[in-house]
Amino acid sequence: EAQVTQNPRYLITVTGKKLTVTCSQNMNHEYMSWYRQDPGLGLRQIYYSMNVEVTDKGDVPEGYKVSRKEKRNFPLILESPSPNQTSLYFCASSFGVRTGELFFGEGSRLTVL
């Protein structure tokens, strides 16, 4: 089954404790992206990757890191989480963003205390 898989789905952590949210897709997509969704603000792009070893900042990259060592994986790293990073995070992939069709993971709800 074609899918984007994120883990963990739910996480409560404390300020400053490094964490990684994994994202994996099995559709051989070149494009992958991370978004955060907050009430009243909609989906905002954190980082994206057009292909392996190519990553770029989105609109809200501060406090986040990513890597794209393999085509299928695009982990999101929070080196020192803060409460303002409490949010719902979505990973997405696509053959090409111009098509408009993004395939999203089920989301990871992160709470930073």
Place this chain on the structure above:
Amino acid sequence: RKEVEQDPGPFNVPEGATVAFNCTYSNSASQSFFWYRQDCRKEPKLLMSVYSSGNEDGRFTAQLNRASQYISLLIRDSKLSDSATYLCVVYQGGKLIFGQGTELSVKP
């Protein structure tokens, strides 16, 4: 001004009603337009693309007005299962930009 703006709603409508959502975008160079649907606490999914001439998919009709820089989504004969948040999405400058979404609640 936000790049993509939607009325957040909620729109509360009875079953069978026709409901329309509008979305405005600020950049006249925007190239492509889409509607996504997001069920509560779930991931967004592509509902339909929006073509210049307008397009229909069953009960759903999407239209684009480039001169006024808005797109619309019309849902006819609303079903309970249409209850969701509808996201307007614009492709410009190599990026997809999401509106904050319009919440629709269809009541029996």
